[in-house]
Amino acid sequence: MKSLLGKFLPIVLILTLVLSACGQKNNTNDTGTDNGNNEGVKKLKVGMVTDLGSVNDKSFNQSAWEALQQLNKDYGFEVKYLEPKTDADVMPNLLQFVKGGYDLTWATAFTLADAITQLAKENPDAKFGIVDSDIVVPNVAAVSFKEQEGAFLVGVIAGLTTKTNKIGFVGGMEIPVIKRFEAGFREGIKAVNPDAKLIVNYTGLFNRVDMGKSAASTIYNDGADIIFHAAGLTGNGVFNEAKERNSKGGKVWVIGVDKDQSLTFGDDVTLTSMIKKVDEAVYQVSKDLAEGNFPGGKVTLMGLKENGVDIAPTSKKNVAPEVLEKVEEYRQKIINGEIVVPEK
Template structure:
């Protein structure tokens, strides 16, 4: 009898374990694992198959300026959407066509060209490859498969001219340009006009280095201007402008108070508040993001050239300006901004 009871008890226990095992069988669903092709609730981003490339001008991807802004935009999109991104750095004019063609041959969905000087090469490659899509920053390429994005640099430069004109203690202000091309002339024209509007007695010294990738030339140009009495220099020279900042830093270490006005990005983030008065920011990152997202969404279609100005927040002063620019000066800059937007002031482009 006892033997039969023990046997029955063992069978009941075994049966219970079988039932428990069936009820708790591990599953790929509901255990933190996401079925293929679904983002679930894990915060993961669905991977996009889009491939977007970028060709830099000679300033390079780490120019602390607009090439860097464009690449940062693509890197953010890669992180957010899982797209494929790649850049090719150009060391000279002869690199533009082969670099653009490399992305065409790689069947990239969009290829960006960053810089005014890439336009001719992009026109050639775009015409030869009508089924490939391109976009360019800072110039206009007349082709149905190219989206052109330019900026009203003269409008933003007018505002930093106002800041410089009201801040200078010596009434001598410098402008260091890279290559003598239309886009840089817009920077110069707007800047000089802004200085003139608030301080007609100030003199603006101008030096074009002829390069966007020569910090040593930027440093030499800045040294000459500071020696001539300038206490503020606005540069629009890509990586050449790094030398302008280096010269300013050397002088600040010697106890001399001089300033640099940065370009394209908020350059105080790179070179520090001790020498950066403000910057003339171009929203290159925003523009690259906008059209690249269209590629990701499948809605990209090249259209008419786009020019982004003050009314579009495409150019302007960064928030960090308040660190070194007095409140009354920023208020004056805002007043001129509104006048430009309303059309009360027409800023010359050259």
């Protein structure tokens, strides 16, 4: 008996290892997380080119990149980003994904619209996505937001919270998308506090933290106690200036943008944030392509009604309950069409 066990045991072990290996091979087909809902979703290679800011801007670009990372986790998408440092880098960065055989190439800024339009026409078999643009090209899925509607709501908050009746706005470049932020914010303030003064400062760039800090310093020195920024990485400087002032005994606020920026900069300085759901848009359009439903040749427009913009859920930490009630009142008026927020 001992002799027979000695002969057959190695064979049993080998068979066990072979069966085990076969089972493992089936589990490695999906490089993402197998959530049981992957049927019909093709794994894609998706690239993303940012604006001249950083992918870690705590704002717009980061939100888009987090969407692609989630697609990697959920469905095994292969994802990559490139950060152009100058305008001259934009086209080579986009071409790197096109020539690399990526299924979809995202551009996360209005400023990249001309480059995307040119490349899309030159490469009709390639697929592109662009945020903050209304270009209509057959192989481009464009996503645009009604920033003015979300900005109106934080304008209501600012107008009812300010103690000095002076409120600031720091913008990046004076382009249509940022002007929509400014217009909505101005109208929201005016609706609840017509006596408040809005002080506006455009830095001209989205990637200069030092310029954001300087702009904020000027506005706070003029007596403002709240600043809303729509300036990407530059806006981080607004938070830096506010934190510095508060550490010296002052009390000023910043209204964040795109993401819930209280999660990065803290509740002590973030009054609220205007959420712009870039992540959801990038995620959904990319997934649509994987499912064979790419929305090329049209513009997807997202406002309050479409749940594309909002205020941060953490707003209740610093915003008075009665102010939030007023926000909800105006939200419904905008959704119902009783109020049409101007874009400029």
